[in-house]
Ligand SMILES: Nc1nc2c(c(=O)[nH]1)N[C@H]1C(S)=C(S)[C@@H](COP(=O)(O)OP(=O)(O)OC[C@H]3O[C@@H](n4cnc5c(=O)[nH]c(N)nc54)[C@H](O)[C@@H]3O)O[C@H]1N2
């Protein structure tokens with residue numbers, strides 16, 4: 085494998101780096117021989133990650149050297165199978181993008197531009213500082229992101245209860261004695277909305293000090309297997325179980341609410357009918373177990389309830405996050421050592437105003453009238469906004485580091501809509517299922533070539549630390565950083581857009597993008613006064629700012645510095661839970677997703693190191709459910725939902741709850757000519773050809789989990 089470096093350094097050097105592939109933000113130590121990375125290890129001196137690394141971190145340099153990764157802008161001529169791609173210069177590419185955007189806006193209005201923002205933006209400093217400015221400059225209402233197939237319920241409930249969408253309590257994992265986990269698999273995901281590098285060892289330590297980890301999941305996951313207890317739970321029924329736990333706290337006099345909590349009586353009355361017996365019927369979790377676990381949780385010396393993707397991406401995502409907060413709050417575990425606390429990052433985007441408190445339903449989508457959250461519309465509405473004619477229709481699309489064709493509900497049909505656009509551009513490093521519909525792809529530098537300070541995940545970390553990592557490699561000659569691309573698109577498109585903004589606004593916008601991300605971090609650190617760029621440069625391994633500390637009620641962003649236990653929009657949503665949560669019928673199947681420790685959403689499948697080994701694309705199904713349908717392990721099956729049908733091999737799995745089947749997320753590649761198009765271990769189908777854009781939480785987040793499906797054998801059974 086060869087690397088094109090500006091000037092290949094000779095000899096062996098060691099450099100510190102950072103992994104940006106998941107929320108654990110591990111510190112790395114790279115050995116570089118004659119300009120080639122020959123080893124990547126976890127950095128033992130990093131005060132947060134403590135030497136941890138996973139298979140993906142080891143493969144970080146493979147992204148840098150991947151010959152299929154785009155290094156120059158490419159332009160498409162022809163469509164579909166006849167498409168051909170040609171490398172073009174940056175100047176031409178940026179002009180094409182600016183022309184395409186300006187044409188759509190000038191001929192229609194600002195909402196004619198649709199923007200989709202994908203997950204890797206949260207992992208790039210340049211995206212955080214300049215990407216959001218780029219998006220803001222166009223003022224389109226048609227903004228979508230991966231957040232509405234992910235964590236909007238957490239943010240919505242954070243806004244309603246704590247007054248800010250980014251005030252999200254984090255488990256004090258290193259000191260808790262009872263970790264209650266719903267719908268998360270940190271052994272594979274390395275933690276989410278809980279930055280917790282080295283989760284396996286931290287759990288070992290928890291158990292060694294006599295603590296418990298209790299997991300509720302419809303699959304006996306890698307996390308369930310290291311837990312002290314695992315309970316199967318019917319998908320999408322968690323809100324009933326969690327509210328039954330809250331109900332039990334009231335019924336048994338176990339509540340210990342802090343002085344700044346309001347509306348306890350109203351809450352008690354509102355959830356009175358969510359009993360453990362009701363929960364047992366809909367979830368399959370015995371009422372006696374619900375009561376026992378609640379008592380143990382309330383009695384523990386520091387307990388933390390935590391729920392992640394399995395909770396936020398279901399039909400009752402917001403009710404689930406609310407109930408998780410209630411469990412923590414009513415047992416006195418919010419803001420308690422060993423409970424859940426708010427991290428105090430050196431750059432606090434909630435405090436310094438970098439990100440607003442959030443808003444909901446200030447406007448609605450044009451076609452389905454879905455409420456915005458924080459200025460974004462649910463991505464489940466993306467397609468209809470492209471396809472439905474009329475004022476405000478999307479004519480041009482810009483995607484920034486996203487693959488919505490594989491990552492959002494009914495993705496293949498979204499691809500058809502992309503194909504019909506007047507113009508599309510993608511800032512992305514791969515030609516894939518989404519970007520192949522673009523007219524132009526602009527590829528930025530990747531992790532090893534850019535400076536990094538994590539503006540997002542220090543805010544969600546189990547310990548307060550700060551770290552600035554200078555780029556490991558200089559960028560290649562003729563390459564552009566993402567923030568430079570964003571700045572150029574903004575400037576060139578604004579120059580072409582006829583509706584001119586007031587002068588002051590233009591100057592402010594330009595000034596905001598003038599500084600480099602590193603300069604901005606320097607200023608933000610100075611503003612936060614917890615550390616400085618100078619300190620961080622002296623300590624590239626990171627600086628320890630100590631364990632999480634109680635900060636309430638001062639830290640709240642609510643006007644009266646108090647927390648409403650029963651926010652009206654959540655209480656109102658209880659009726660939907662009463663009526664729309666079915667008692668499961670015999671023979672019914674519902675679909676959930678899964679993540680593998682060597683996958684990174686949809687975009688790591690081009691890397692040989694991460695795709696070797698046993699196939700992992702199969703539908704997992706309980707042996708009893710297979711037998712009932714005369715299906716054998718390994719058969720090809722057809723899975724059908726309201727939205728579509730896919731064909732894939734099935735694997736028998738005792739780890740699946742009866743009545744629940746699982747497909748991995750991020751599979752189903754369709755781009756010929758790259759490894760990801762044909763590697764056997766990662767072939768398979770896209771789960772999002774089955775998920776349904778009509779299934780939504782009250783926050784607008786997609787309900788990806790618990791999709792009703794049927795499964796039938798395509799190869800006749802041989803027994
Ligand atoms: N059914 C189902 N659907 C899901 C999920 C699920 O569990 N089940 N999970 C959801 C979740 S949590 C998420 S976060 C989303 C992810 O949804 P997306 O963000 O839409 O998808 P990714 O697969 O992360 O795609 C990232 C894209 O960014 C590109 N990329 C990678 N690094 C860089 C970079 O440094 N710069 C630029 N410009 N581009 C880069 C990749 O080539 C790829 O095209 O998927 C969601 N969809």
Ligand SMILES: Nc1nc2c(c(=O)[nH]1)N[C@H]1C(S)=C(S)[C@@H](COP(=O)(O)OP(=O)(O)OC[C@H]3O[C@@H](n4cnc5c(=O)[nH]c(N)nc54)[C@H](O)[C@@H]3O)O[C@H]1N2
Nearest residue numbers: 267268269273276319320392393394679680681683685789
């Ligand atoms: N290896 C790896 N790590 C990753 C990623 C990756 O793609 N691969 N992606 C990153 C991203 S973008 C994110 S957001 C995080 C996600 O981090 P996690 O949320 O920890 O990861 P998931 O694997 O999505 O875990 C969701 C769990 O919920 C369960 N589940 C599904 N439906 C339900 C339900 O209705 N109720 C309950 N109780 N459980 C349910 C699933 O079986 C699964 O075990 O991971 C990040 N880390």
Ligand code: SF4
Nearest residue numbers: 103106109110138141
């Ligand atoms: S745990 Fe996450 S951050 Fe750490 S090495 Fe693995 S992918 Fe990278």
Ligand SMILES: [Mo]
Nearest residue numbers: 203230233234
């Ligand atoms: Mo995510």
